[in-house]
Amino acid sequence: MKDQNTQSRRRFLKFIACGAGSLLSPRFINAATSPIITKTIPSSNEKIPAIGLGSSRTFNVGNDSQALDNVAEVMRHFFIAGGSLIDSSPMYGSSQPAIGYGLNKLGKNSDVFAADKVWTWNTDLGSGQMEKSRKYWNIDAFDLMQVHNLVEWEEHLELLKKMKKRGEIRYIGITTSHGRQHDELAEIMKTQPLDFVQFSYNIIDREVEEKLLPLAREHGIATIINRPFQRGDLIDELEDKPLPSWAAQIGCENWSQFLLKFVVSHPDVTCTIPATSQVAHIKENMLACYGKLPDQAMRTRMIEYVEKII
Amino acid sequence: MGELASYHLSDLILFSQSTYFRLFELYNQAVWPVHLLAISFACLIVYAFWKKPAWSGRSIAAILVVSWSWVAVAFLYQRFYQIHVVANVYATGFIVQALLMLWYGVLKNRLIDFSKSKMRIKAGSVLLILSLCVYPLIAVISGRSWMQFEMFALAPDPTALVTVAVFMFFKLPVILYVIPVLWLVISAVTLSAM
Numbered sequence: 001m002k003d004q005n006t007q008s009r010r011r012f013l014k015f016i017a018c019g020a021g022s023l024l025s026p027r028f029i030n031a032a033t034s035p036i037i038t039k040t041i042p043s044s045n046e047k048i049p050a051i052g053l054g055s056s057r058t059f060n061v062g063n064d065s066q067a068l069d070n071v072a073e074v075m076r077h078f079f080i081a082g083g084s085l086i087d088s089s090p091m092y093g094s095s096q097p098a099i100g101y102g103l104n105k106l107g108k109n110s111d112v113f114a115a116d117k118v119w120t121w122n123t124d125l126g127s128g129q130m131e132k133s134r135k136y137w138n139i140d141a142f143d144l145m146q147v148h149n150l151v152e153w154e155e156h157l158e159l160l161k162k163m164k165k166r167g168e169i170r171y172i173g174i175t176t177s178h179g180r181q182h183d184e185l186a187e188i189m190k191t192q193p194l195d196f197v198q199f200s201y202n203i204i205d206r207e208v209e210e211k212l213l214p215l216a217r218e219h220g221i222a223t224i225i226n227r228p229f230q231r232g233d234l235i236d237e238l239e240d241k242p243l244p245s246w247a248a249q250i251g252c253e254n255w256s257q258f259l260l261k262f263v264v265s266h267p268d269v270t271c272t273i274p275a276t277s278q279v280a281h282i283k284e285n286m287l288a289c290y291g292k293l294p295d296q297a298m299r300t301r302m303i304e305y306v307e308k309i310i
Numbered sequence: 311m312g313e314l315a316s317y318h319l320s321d322l323i324l325f326s327q328s329t330y331f332r333l334f335e336l337y338n339q340a341v342w343p344v345h346l347l348a349i350s351f352a353c354l355i356v357y358a359f360w361k362k363p364a365w366s367g368r369s370i371a372a373i374l375v376v377s378w379s380w381v382a383v384a385f386l387y388q389r390f391y392q393i394h395v396v397a398n399v400y401a402t403g404f405i406v407q408a409l410l411m412l413w414y415g416v417l418k419n420r421l422i423d424f425s426k427s428k429m430r431i432k433a434g435s436v437l438l439i440l441s442l443c444v445y446p447l448i449a450v451i452s453g454r455s456w457m458q459f460e461m462f463a464l465a466p467d468p469t470a471l472v473t474v475a476v477f478m479f480f481k482l483p484v485i486l487y488v489i490p491v492l493w494l495v496i497s498a499v500t501l502s503a504m
Contacts, residue, residue, distance in 0.1 A: 057324050057325060060325045060326075062336075064333075064336055067329065090395075091395060093325060094392050094393055178318065277326070
């Protein structure tokens with residue numbers, strides 16, 4: 001995560017030149033003249049773009065060279081649009097090698113904010129797994145290492161603390177998804193020195209607003225939000241429904257931007273990581289990281305509208 | 311391992327439908343012309359049931375042993391495992407099934423006791439023909455590239471289906487059915503969760 005703010009406008013204009021021309025509406029041009037939306041990591045005050053890139057499913061393409069090139073293309077547009085944080089896990093099959101392929105092809109190995117996870121029930125294997133992941137990514141070090149889905153979190157987290165102390169990683173965190181294990185996660189957030197926590201949140205599944213997001217604010221923990229589209233189900237449900245005309249007030253031209261702006265506009269959300277394998281979608285998603293964000297009144301209106309039509 | 315119970319099935323299917331089917335396309339391109347051997351295996355099985363020569367039981371068992379072993383290594387371990395973290399477990403299951411059939415059908419030569427039930431023979435015949443002839447057409451029928459076809463002896467689903475069909479012709483211990491039927495359930499659930 002280097003010089004994000006100073007370069008964001010240049011990157012964004014390059015983004016337009018690289019094929020987003022069809023999106024050149026007045027709202028889009030307004031967005032282009034605004035800086036990329038960033039959020040602050042409380043433990044360091046470092047700023048990162050509010051929209052990152054997930055890799056579950058979408059980047060798990062094996063050694064299919066055609067699909068790997070497509071992954072690299074998605075990543076290229078992500079970086080051009082000012083994106084930085086990419087998240088993966090050993091659980092995601094071949095996603096890590098695919099990210100490494102993209103980074104190598106784009107020469108972005110040192111620019112990415114690399115977020116990965118340790119995911120093994122055999123805690124003796126954690127260190128080796130993280131090193132294997134690092135080699136897949138072909139980076140010097142991960143920026144963020146998280147314990148995936150609370151798996152054997154006590155022992156893994158101790159190892160991560162030591163790695164952070166030795167300067168091998170910059171941030172440590174812990175993840176869950178699908179609304180699982182929130183009580184246990186809350187306890188961990190209260191007692192452990194976490195930099196990041198990751199869980200699911202979207203316009204329909206808002207349980208974390210009650211407990212986890214306030215807790216993150218209270219303890220100075222950055223939040224990464226997975227499944228902002230309910231793994232695509234929300235987009236599938238909404239794509240045939242009319243986008244409200246007032247969505248234009250916050251620069252939304254489609255449902256993905258509507259849903260992403262809802263998530264990142266929560267004051268305690270640091271970043272969300274939608275996953276996609278389509279260049280058109282990464283362009284749409286990244287546009288949500290520019291322009292206005294909804295205020296609380298607008299967020300309420302967004303919830304009411306979606307709950308009415310879904 | 312308690313956390314494992316908190317996963318939904320769809321949480322463990324971390325690849326897309328298009329990636330899964332594309333895997334067959336790349337696999338078919340890579341292993342050609344092994345398909346010709348697979349077709350000859352299929353023809354040999356049909357001939358063995360039609361003419362019932364003395365060597366039929368042992369030959370059919372040997373074909374199934376080779377098919378299950380090939381699918382375990384060439385598809386499940388070398389290819390499917392790239393995108394699915396538990397495919398190595400599936401590959402192990404296929405090897406276990408191959409060993410069971412090697413022991414029971416080839417070494418013990420127990421695929422000789424034909425079922426007397428006409429219903430079973432009819433059902434087995436229909437399933438055999440569907441698995442050998444119709445299953446490879448599913449890719450085209452469903453609008454995908456024909457290169458994504460799945461055929462007996464090369465792909466897991468038709469191999470398991472043909473195996474169950476073959477078993478229906480004989481009186482066999484239930485244990486031989488366990489892995490093929492379990493695989494068919496796993497595959498059906500996987501396809502529905504993708």
